[in-house]
Amino acid sequence: MALLMAPHTVTVVTAPNGFDAEGNANTDWSSAGRTTVQGQVEPAASSENRDNRDQVVTTYLVRLPPGTAVALRDRLEWLGVTLEVTGDPLPWLGLTALDHIQLTATRIRG
Template sequence: MALLLAPHTVTVVRAPEGFDAEGNSSTDWSSAERMTVQGQVEPAASSENRDNRDQVATNYLVRLPPRTDVAARDRLEWNGITLEVTGDPLPWSGLALLDHIQLTAVCIKG
C-alpha cells in the first residue's frame, strides 16, 4: 500500500488459544504477540445501546498492507484504543500500489 494511504500505525494483537482449569477454551491476552504495521483506520459508524446500560459501539474500516497476518479473532491497537476485528479480513487487489487487506473492527465502551 502506498505510504500516502497508510498514515496510521496499527498494532495487530494475537493471543494464544488455550484451556482453563475446567477444560473450556480461553484466550490469554496477557501473553499476546504484537506486530506493528502502517495502515489506514477510519470511522465507519457508531451506535448506542441504552436498554440495560449505556454502551457505545464504534465501527471502523481498516486497511492494512497486502499479506498482513491478521485474522478474525485478533485485536488491533490504534490511537490509544483497542479494536476487535469483526469478520474475516479480505484481500483487495487491482492496482499494485493500492493492494491491501481490508477489514472491519469495533470498539465497544460501556
C-alpha cells in the same frame, strides 16, 4: 508494495488459544504476539444502546498492507484504543500501489 495512504500505526494483536483452570478453551491474551504496521483506520458507524445501560458501539474500516497476518479473532491497537476484528480480513489485489487487506473492527464501551 506498501499501502498507498497509510498514515496510522496499527498493532495487530494475536493471542494463542489456551485453557482455563477447568479445562475450557479460551484465548490467552496475556501471551499475545504483536506486529506493528502502517495502515489506515477510519470510523464507519457508531450506535448507542440505552436499554439497560449506556453502551456505545463504534465500527471502524481498517486497511492494512497486503500480506499482513491478521485474522477474525485478533485485536488491533490504534491511538491507545483496542479494537476487536469483527469482519473477515479480505485482500484487495490487482492495483499494485492500492493493494491492501480490508476489514472491520469494533470498539464497545459501556
